[in-house]
Amino acid sequence: MKFISWNVNGLRACVKKGFLDYFNEMNADFFSLQETKLQEGQIDLKLEGYYQFWNYAEKKGYSGTAIFTKHKPLSVSYGVGEHESQSEGRIITLEYDKFYLVNVYTPNSQRDLARLPYRLQWESDLSDYLHQLDKKKPVIYCGDLNVAHEEIDLKNPKSNMGNSGFTTEERGKMSDLLNSGFVDSFRYLYPEQKETYTWWSYMSKVRERNIGWRIDYFILSNRIATSIIDSQIHCDVMGSDHCPVCIEVSL
Numbered sequence: 001m002k003f004i005s006w007n008v009n010g011l012r013a014c015v016k017k018g019f020l021d022y023f024n025e026m027n028a029d030f031f032s033l034q035e036t037k038l039q040e041g042q043i044d045l046k047l048e049g050y051y052q053f054w055n056y057a058e059k060k061g062y063s064g065t066a067i068f069t070k071h072k073p074l075s076v077s078y079g080v081g082e083h084e085s086q087s088e089g090r091i092i093t094l095e096y097d098k099f100y101l102v103n104v105y106t107p108n109s110q111r112d113l114a115r116l117p118y119r120l121q122w123e124s125d126l127s128d129y130l131h132q133l134d135k136k137k138p139v140i141y142c143g144d145l146n147v148a149h150e151e152i153d154l155k156n157p158k159s160n161m162g163n164s165g166f167t168t169e170e171r172g173k174m175s176d177l178l179n180s181g182f183v184d185s186f187r188y189l190y191p192e193q194k195e196t197y198t199w200w201s202y203m204s205k206v207r208e209r210n211i212g213w214r215i216d217y218f219i220l221s222n223r224i225a226t227s228i229i230d231s232q233i234h235c236d237v238m239g240s241d242h243c244p245v246c247i248e249v250s251l
Helices: 011-016 019-026 084-088 116-134 168-178 185-189 222-227
Strands: 002-007 030-034 051-055 065-069 075-078 091-095 100-105 139-144 182-184 216-221 228-233 245-249
Touching: 002 100, 002 139, 002 216, 011 019, 030 100, 030 139, 051 091, 065 091, 065 100, 100 116, 116 139, 116 168, 139 245, 168 182, 182 185, 182 222, 185 216, 185 228, 216 222, 216 228, 216 245, 222 228
Parallel strands: 002 030, 100 139
Antiparallel strands: 002 245, 030 065, 051 065, 075 091, 091 100, 139 216, 182 216, 228 245
C-alpha cells in the first residue's frame, strides 16, 4: 500500500501548480494533506475512486487537513477529544482493520516562540492519543510535524539552534515519542542520508541551493516497522514550499 503526505500550503494554489498531475501519477492508496487553507465548498475536486475526508479550520485561509483514500474506513474522527486545536482543523484519524492512519498538521511555535508552551502541551496530548490508539492496533502517523529532529535533518543546525522547529524542547518531544514504541520511517531505512529535506523557505535561491529542513514525516508503530518497503522524499515535486513524502508498506 502506498501512502503520501504533503503540506500543500493552500490547496487551491497547489492545484493550479500541477497538484492533480502528481496525484494521478502516484495513484496512492492514501493521500494526506496539510495546510489546505480552505472552507467547505471552496474547491470541487473530482477524484474518481477516492473517498474524501476534510477537517476545515474555522479561520478562513488557515490550516486545515484532508485525506483522500481508495479504502473506506471503519470510522473517522477529527481532532483529539475537546482539544482547543480542533477549531484549527489539524487532525484526521481513519480506522481500518489492521491500523489507524493519523494525519496531522502540528502547530508552529512561531518565530518568537510565543506559542511554544501551547505546542509542548499539544505534543503531550497527541502522544497520549497515539499511545491510546497503539494499544488497539498499529498506528501510521504522518504530516507536517514542524520539527527537525536531529542535526542531520536541516542544512544549518548550528545557526538554527533554539529557533522554532529546532528547539531542545520540540526535539525532545520527538525523541520521547520515538523512544516509546514508534519509528521514523525515513531514518529507519536511511539513518545516515544527508541533505534530504521536505521544506524550504521562499527566500530567493534557497530551494535551488537546497537549504532546507526535514519536518514532514511518516512515523509508525515499532511492531510494523518491518513492513516498510520504502520511504521516499519527492524533493523535485513543486507546487508548495514543502514537498511530498511517501511510504510503501506491506499490510
